[in-house]
Amino acid sequence: MFWKKKEKYVATQVTDQNFNELVQNSTIPVLLDFYADWCGPCKVLGPIIDELAQEYEGRALVAKVNTESNPALSQHFKIKSIPTLIFFGKKGMEVFNGLIPKPNLEEILEEYISEWSDEEE
Numbered sequence: 001m002f003w004k005k006k007e008k009y010v011a012t013q014v015t016d017q018n019f020n021e022l023v024q025n026s027t028i029p030v031l032l033d034f035y036a037d038w039c040g041p042c043k044v045l046g047p048i049i050d051e052l053a054q055e056y057e058g059r060a061l062v063a064k065v066n067t068e069s070n071p072a073l074s075q076h077f078k079i080k081s082i083p084t085l086i087f088f089g090k091k092g093m094e095v096f097n098g099l100i101p102k103p104n105l106e107e108i109l110e111e112y113i114s115e116w117s118d119e120e121e
Helices: 019-024 040-055 071-076 102-120
Strands: 030-035 061-066 084-089 092-097
Touching (some): 019 061, 030 102, 084 102
Antiparallel strands (some): 084 092
C-alpha cells in the first residue's frame, strides 16, 4: 500500500473492577458511555466517543462501559436503556439517554471542564 492506515483511537473501557480507580478517583471530569455491542444507536455513538476521548485526553476522561460485561455498574446507575451517557463533575452527575450529537457533547464537556478549573482557582 502507498498510504498508512490511520490508527484508530479507542476510548478507555471502564469495568466493574476499575471504576473506583478511574472514575471515583478522577481529578478531571468524566463522561461514561454505557453501551452494548448489539445496540444500533450505540454503534453510531461509539466512534464519536472514541474521537472525544482522543480530543479531550488530559482534560476529561471520556470512556465506555459495556453493560453486558459490567452488570454491577449497570445496576448501580440503574441503566434502563442504551446508549446512556453519564457526566461526572465537581457538582455531581448528569444522565442523558439516547443519541446526542457531537457538538452538544463537546459543549457539555467544556462546561464541566470550566466548572472544574473554576473551583481550582
